Amino acid sequence: MRIRALALTGVMALASGLSSCASGPGTPLESKGAASAVIEDSQCASGNRAYFGDTHLHTALSPDAGLAGTKLGLEEAYRFAKGETVTSNSGQKAALKRPLDFLVVADHAENLGLAQGLADSDPELLKSSLGQQLNEMLKAGQGREAFYLLVQKMAKGSEAKISNESFMQNVWKYNTEVAERFNDPGKFTALIGYEWTSQPGGGNLHRVVVFRDNKALVDQILPFSNFDSENVEDLWRFMNFYEEKTGGRVLAIPHNGNLSSGTMFLPRHQKTGEPIDADYARMRHRFEPLVEVTQAKGTGETHPMLSPEDEFAGFNIVDNSNLGGIKPTTPDMLPYEYTRAALRRGLQLEQQLGVNPFKFGLIGSTDSHSSLPSTAEDNWWGKSPALEPSPERWKDVLIKSSKDPSLDLTALQLGASGLAGVWASGNTRTALWDAMNRKEVFGTSGTRLTVRVYGGYDYTGDELKAADWAKRVCAKGVPMGGDLMAASEGQIPSLLIQARKDPDGANLDRIQVVKGWLDADGETQEQVFDVSWSDPGQRKPRADGKVPSVGSSVNEREATYTNTIGAPTLTGYWKDPAFDPTQKAFYYVRVLEIPTPTWLAYDRKNYNLYDEMPETAPYTSQERAYTSPIWYNPS
Incomplete structure (x- = not known):
């Protein structure tokens, strides 16, 4: 591929001065002028x-x-x-x-x-x-x-x-x-x-x-x-x-x-x-x-x-x-x-x-x-x-x-x-x-599952039943990437979560909330909570609070799986069970799919490499999504 020659313009002088101007001595680190403007669409935009x-x-x-x-x-x-x-x-x-x-x-x-x-x-x-x-x-x-x-x-x-x-x-x-x-x-x-x-x-x-x-x-x-x-x-x-x-x-x-x-x-x-x-x-x-x-x-x-x-x-x-x-x-x-x-x-x-x-x-x-x-x-x-x-x-x-x-x-x-x-x-x-x-984003390991999170103090969980639930709850909370105001007496933050499977992909295993916080001694802690999971009638939390494995429908040799386990959608209403209004904290959501074959499993099957590829290679994984956190600051 050849690069087409493009005419130089008068901006060359500006560009050539960037190294010294951008990093030279005395360059102020504070943002000024246009850089300080906040330009973003509404976090409650209906569309x-x-x-x-x-x-x-x-x-x-x-x-x-x-x-x-x-x-x-x-x-x-x-x-x-x-x-x-x-x-x-x-x-x-x-x-x-x-x-x-x-x-x-x-x-x-x-x-x-x-x-x-x-x-x-x-x-x-x-x-x-x-x-x-x-x-x-x-x-x-x-x-x-x-x-x-x-x-x-x-x-x-x-x-x-x-x-x-x-x-x-x-x-x-x-x-x-x-x-x-x-x-x-x-x-x-x-x-x-x-x-x-x-x-x-x-x-x-x-x-x-x-x-x-x-x-x-x-x-x-x-x-x-x-x-x-x-x-x-x-x-x-x-x-x-x-x-x-x-x-x-x-x-x-x-x-x-x-x-x-x-x-x-x-x-x-x-x-x-x-x-x-x-x-x-x-x-x-x-x-x-x-x-x-x-x-x-x-x-x-x-x-x-x-x-x-x-x-x-x-x-x-x-x-x-x-x-x-x-x-x-x-x-x-x-x-x-x-x-x-x-x-x-x-x-x-x-x-x-x-x-x-x-x-x-x-x-x-x-x-x-x-x-x-x-x-x-x-x-x-x-x-x-x-x-x-x-x-x-x-x-x-x-x-x-x-x-x-x-x-x-x-x-x-x-x-x-x-x-x-x-x-x-x-x-x-x-x-x-x-x-x-504004951080209203999430990342996935490649799957196109979608996940949405709102945090606030006045949710009951019933909001998730409404067709336009996100629009309704945004008015009294914040989306992923947002900040919760300091809690008033008796208030406890809660999260409303909705996850949907990739239309062409695997069912969902579970929704989890990852909490991190700053304790009274100035040390940070973390805990992972299972919030919602497929087949809740059969999968009961263990004594340690963790939900058992969803199982697997993967045939690694054939590089196949079925959606006979898991759920196409999951919703969750979670209230922090150990909230301390004096401690800084963050909450983000992790959503896991059921196990599925990896690209290595598909290659082994498609090219008949059973006698060549190592048995220890990762042929199964649980794809997932991570949301931006919601932060709580007591000040």
Whole structure:
């Protein structure tokens, strides 16, 4: 795919000044001017519905994807997301069962368009010795080796820099032009975005940067990259600069933290290593309202070592190394890699600083690097071209460690995850972005089950019987992502929950509420409550309060299951049984489906690999959804 040359405009001067202006000495961290405006649709909008999409897709323009063999570009990505059939990177016909509602193409800002430029022997890229080396490797047919080399270089920051401003300007304008062309308000939304790819020492601190705005505003800047700064504080300064200069809006979504070497939710300044202060907390709270809780490279809700009492904590755990296989993961890193632990720590930090830096909503996305955002286990198009359907893909090493094979990231560790669910008043850039910004979102492991939650003090549970229950209860409560006011004497918070199965998927097992709170000693606690479950007449809670397993209808050998267990819908009315009005708390909902086959089970069946694939591979899982929390603050 060749990148069309686009004329440079007068905004080049503005873009070229971003590095110094965004991160230079004395840049104020407080948001000012247009950036302080609150622009969002009503949380009680009568037309709200759930829209499904992917906020984290890479195309051939991402340097790692392009070097690793991705041929499909922006147009194929949008066409595939809209439900059209495209020819995959491996030459197969590929299509989704159902189109997505929205998409964020989040190609890496660092060396954007590298593979295409090298294929054309672009003289600007060959000025770099690394560019020359990668070019020679590509000509020798060593694309995967070139990809591995670039990943290792990215851990060293600016050592990986090849592209320059002139080249970047053309590619970025091409990116925004295609997004504008495929954006179809009311039918399909193409949100403009990119990925900032900081990974010091291999620790994954990546963020997807998502704009609310159209091409006219976004073209006034160039994406801020790891080459400008590997420190997230400087990324926030850039975002603040963008908002002040253009009047636009922008947010960032941190990746799942399980490959971050214990740094994603570390309560220290990335730049100085000092404990975070209120200024840092305000900026993180402002610009990072969401976190990616699940994607192909692992689920980052919690870990069995962090939540030993949670019987469902071990879902899609990838914890052997950081990104690039540079450093093994150790137990002391885990508390700073997982979202539930971060949500708990946020309560402590709010007590100390007056603002919660980890007050985020939860979504899922794919992080696919093949231009094909797919999440169905029986129709998974993989994370990279080598992981497109084939009898060999289960053997693939996605990222090879240069230090130790035990630190490799392999196909057997990957999940067909995930999706972002957004409750919005319409399928437009503004409506979807505003809903993301207010955290009225949920993430799934790839299934399209829907879940809705409201919290308040005056619910009875009878509200769920009404056809328009959400509209009614919103007037006296808050949706997921919201804040409960301090309780008056005798008040106890309750949640109203409704979950519906994926119309083409599995029945539901149970609804759970995850509570975290700050106790009287200043320590954080957590507890998981079963709220509603299928077949309640037969499945009675045990003495420990936990509901027995739903069982399984999966035939792993045949890669089949039946909906003879579970329920198509579940509702729940839950009142906090141990509420203390003096203690900070959060509540989020987790919904589990009945067990179903994984993509590995389907591959084993489809390609007759019973004698080849390992018996210990995960052939069954329970897909799930996670909602954004509702917070309670006694002050």
